[in-house]
Amino acid sequence: xxxxxxxxxxxxxxxxxxxxxxxxxxxxxxxxxxxxxxxxxxxxxxxxxxxxxxxxxxxxxxxxxxxxxxxxxxxxxxxxxxxxxxxxxxxxxxxxxxxxxxxxxxxxxxxxxxxxxxxxxxxxxxxxxxxxxxxxxxxxxxxxxxxxxxxxxxxxxxxxxxxxxxxxxxxxxxxxxxxxxxxxxxxxxxxxxxxxxxxxxxxxxxxxxxxxxxxxxxxxxxxxxxxxx
Amino acid sequence: xxxxxxxxxxxxxxxxxxxxxxxxxxxxxxxxxxxxxxxxxxxxxxxxxxxxxxxxxxxxxxxxxxxxxxxxxxxxxxxxxxxxxxxxxxxxxxxxxxxxxxxxxxxxxxxxxxxxxxxxxxxxxxxxxxxxxxxxxxxxxxxxxxxxxxxxxxxxxxxxxxxxxxxxxxxxxxxxxxxxxxxxxxxxxxxxxxxxxxxxxxxxxxxxxxxxxxxxxxxxxxxxxxxxxxxxxxxxxxxxxxxxxxxxxxxxxxxxx
Amino acid sequence: xxxxxxxxxxxxxxxxxxxxxxxxxxxxxxxxxxxxxxxxxxxxxxxxxxxxxxxxxxxxxxxxxxxxxxxxxxxxxxxxxxxxxxxxxxxxxxxxxxxxxxxxxxxxxxxxxxxxxxxxxxxxxxxxxxxxxxxxxxxxxxxxxxxxxxxxxxxxxxxxxxxxxxxxxxxxxxxxxxxxxxxxxxxxxxxxxxxxxxxxxxxxxxxxxxxxxxxxxxxxxxxxxxxxxxxxxxxxxxxxxxxxxxxxxxxxxxxxx
Numbered sequence: 129x130x131x132x133x134x135x136x137x138x139x140x141x142x143x144x145x146x147x148x149x150x151x152x153x154x155x156x157x158x159x160x161x162x163x164x165x166x167x168x169x170x171x172x173x174x175x176x177x178x179x180x181x182x183x184x185x186x187x188x189x190x191x192x193x194x195x196x197x198x199x200x201x202x203x204x205x206x207x208x209x210x211x212x213x214x215x216x217x218x219x220x221x222x223x224x225x226x227x228x229x230x231x232x233x234x235x236x237x238x239x240x241x242x243x244x245x246x247x248x249x250x251x252x253x254x255x256x257x258x259x260x261x262x263x264x265x266x267x268x269x270x271x272x273x274x275x276x277x278x279x280x281x282x283x284x285x286x287x288x289x290x291x292x293x294x295x296x297x298x299x300x301x302x303x304x305x306x307x308x309x310x311x312x313x314x315x316x317x318x319x320x321x322x323x324x325x326x327x328x329x330x331x332x333x334x335x336x337x338x339x340x341x342x343x344x345x346x347x348x349x350x351x352x353x354x355x356x357x
Numbered sequence: 358x359x360x361x362x363x364x365x366x367x368x369x370x371x372x373x374x375x376x377x378x379x380x381x382x383x384x385x386x387x388x389x390x391x392x393x394x395x396x397x398x399x400x401x402x403x404x405x406x407x408x409x410x411x412x413x414x415x416x417x418x419x420x421x422x423x424x425x426x427x428x429x430x431x432x433x434x435x436x437x438x439x440x441x442x443x444x445x446x447x448x449x450x451x452x453x454x455x456x457x458x459x460x461x462x463x464x465x466x467x468x469x470x471x472x473x474x475x476x477x478x479x480x481x482x483x484x485x486x487x488x489x490x491x492x493x494x495x496x497x498x499x500x501x502x503x504x505x506x507x508x509x510x511x512x513x514x515x516x517x518x519x520x521x522x523x524x525x526x527x528x529x530x531x532x533x534x535x536x537x538x539x540x541x542x543x544x545x546x547x548x549x550x551x552x553x554x555x556x557x558x559x560x561x562x563x564x565x566x567x568x569x570x571x572x573x574x575x576x577x578x579x580x581x582x583x584x585x586x587x588x589x590x591x592x593x594x595x596x597x598x599x600x601x602x603x604x605x606x607x608x609x610x611x612x613x614x
Numbered sequence: 615x616x617x618x619x620x621x622x623x624x625x626x627x628x629x630x631x632x633x634x635x636x637x638x639x640x641x642x643x644x645x646x647x648x649x650x651x652x653x654x655x656x657x658x659x660x661x662x663x664x665x666x667x668x669x670x671x672x673x674x675x676x677x678x679x680x681x682x683x684x685x686x687x688x689x690x691x692x693x694x695x696x697x698x699x700x701x702x703x704x705x706x707x708x709x710x711x712x713x714x715x716x717x718x719x720x721x722x723x724x725x726x727x728x729x730x731x732x733x734x735x736x737x738x739x740x741x742x743x744x745x746x747x748x749x750x751x752x753x754x755x756x757x758x759x760x761x762x763x764x765x766x767x768x769x770x771x772x773x774x775x776x777x778x779x780x781x782x783x784x785x786x787x788x789x790x791x792x793x794x795x796x797x798x799x800x801x802x803x804x805x806x807x808x809x810x811x812x813x814x815x816x817x818x819x820x821x822x823x824x825x826x827x828x829x830x831x832x833x834x835x836x837x838x839x840x841x842x843x844x845x846x847x848x849x850x851x852x853x854x855x856x857x858x859x860x861x862x863x864x865x866x867x868x869x870x871x
Contacts, residue, residue, distance in 0.1 A: 322379065
């Protein structure tokens with residue numbers, strides 16, 4: 129093993145010099161005087177020719193095509209304002225909803241306090257965000273529970289090809305949707321929801337050394353026994 | 358406090374959970390969260406305590422000096438209680454003068470000390486009409502995860518229990534502040550028709566009504582405060598009182614330790 | 615008041631062996647402990663014990679800027695509120711901002727504006743709260759040191775951490791990190807904050823009397839100490855997150871579920 133290569137999973141703090149080894153600077157980094165430094169606290173990682181810092185914390189920053197779990201916080205005559213866990217709520221225009229909404233009739237379809245799955249469809253240069261609910265799979269949510277986790281853990285909650293979240297759903301017999309903004313919706317029997325939420329918190333808090341998948345599986349097996357085919 | 362919108366489905370979820378006898382953090386309906394108390398936490402205060410009730414974190418400081426009594430109570434020390442809900446404790450707390458929630462909390466804690474004679478104001482006289490002990494209780498909320506009433510009152514009692522009357526102000530030695538009673542408050546929240554004790558933040562936000570009951574070392578009722586706009590039946594009130602008495606005994610042991 | 619005891623008494627702030635009242639050498643820091651991620655509600659937080667100082671810092675953001683009219687169309691505001699708890703000093707401080715706190719809040723906001731990548735979050739605010747729980751001189755330096763760690767804990771993109779330290783002059787000699795006695799009876803105090811990697815000075819204040827040579831020596835003391843404090847900040851962040859470090863490759867971000 130080349131002793132001069134940086135450890136693959138190195139924890140870095142803002143201002144730390146990042147060894148790029150020819151890779152291009154990606155997320156969580158900045159360039160100054162030809163060198164690359166970390167801009168956030170996180171883990172140095174590489175993918176597809178870039179060196180990134182995967183942050184531990186930080187706000188969810190909306191990107192086009194992200195599907196997120198939001199809640200309605202305000203209503204106007206021709207739009208709703210959706211809180212999607214980013215600094216400002218995102219407007220959902222009546223024309224971006226699946227219904228035919230007359231001017232002033234918005235509250236008949238969605239009210240303050242309703243939870244929804246929406247998709248980010250526009251982010252402009254000043255980071256103003258617009259969302260839509262017109263596509264397949266986007267709708268109002270009823271029942272169930274919403275859990276908030278760090279948005280940088282979303283890939284872990286989903287797992288390779290969806291394997292982690294599928295495993296949780298299978299054991300607990302719940303429905304779930306993992307929003308890119310770190311909000312997870314789960315529905316099922318009350319007791320099963322509690323177990324699914326505990327599994328998710330395990331991933332959010334203890335994404336540690338090795339064997340996280342096995343640890344979560346062991347936890348679920350401990351409650352439900354070995355799962356069937 | 359500015360209002361945070363709570364998703365309706367979250368409200369329904371907590372109601373369903375509670376109906377089945379469970380709570381979001383796995384507790385039973387009558388179960389309180391882990392309580393830790395660190396006395397003498399602040400050396401610049403004459404008495405202090407940092408209380409963690411679950412993730413609710415409150416620091417109480419007691420500052421003691423001497424001064425003149427109020428003209429209409431020449432044989433009484435002076436006690437002032439204030440609460441700061443500092444903005445770091447919650448995104449809903451704003452900086453500025455105390456809001457009604459902070460004032461209500463301060464007055465409830467104050468009555469819990471004064472009217473119960475936990476500290477007997479008449480024992481705080483140095484020279485009647487001229488010089489008395491002046492106590493300031495400052496309650497600083499650091500992290501808000503529900504049930505500030507109980508956290509603040511435990512912190513205040515703990516801080517008073519280790520407070521010293523500074524000897525250098527009277528040319529003598531430090532004396533412990535005399536604490537005569539040990540009223541302990543326990544808060545319950547009503548969610549539809551179920552009652553939960555030591556409500557956590559999410560429960561508090563959707564509760565219909567809240568009732569705080571303080572009982573003393575003899576099991577007698579010393580203070581009560583009902584909050585929010587719902588109501589309790591008389592039987593529910595009696596149930597809260599008897600449960601508060603039982604839970605309060607456990608807490609009293611921790612405060613006195 | 616305790617200062618009365620000192621009037622008429624000559625205090626030797628530095629003895630014949632170059633030792634100070636608390637036994638430190640002229641270029642020695644007081645003991646410092648830093649912990650990251652100590653609060654639940656805040657997006658980021660840190661706690662610092664520095665000599666007799668106890669300071670808590672918390673960060674919320676980037677979030678909606680309040681008041682609205684202050685929001686900037688192309689970048690985030692960095693707003694800091696420095697506050698001293700009433701019980702943090704010997705003579706109780708009335709709750710609420712005083713002029714000193716307002717000034718410290720301002721220069722601290724400006725220090726962090728120099729390192730935070732504000733253009734990544736237009737129209738928002740990064741809110742920093744510094745609460746002094748116990749004071750022993752050098753609170754603004756402890757506060758900035760804590761706030762840097764809280765900002766990193768909150769995932770706010772920055773060029774570097776900011777480190778802060780003060781040096782001054784006591785008994786005619788340049789000394790690092792004055793405590794309360796030394797600050798009261800010393801000849802000068804000069805708090806500063808720097809960006810460790812580049813050495814840029816982002817906060818500098820001074821009161822008292824220093825020659826240019828003395829100022830150079832004071833800055834050298836502070837810069838060297840600053841690098842030690844930097845290591846403590848980084849260590850606090852590493853300890854907080856070491857256990858949570860991802861070990862496996864991140865899965866693809868596809869929404870297959």
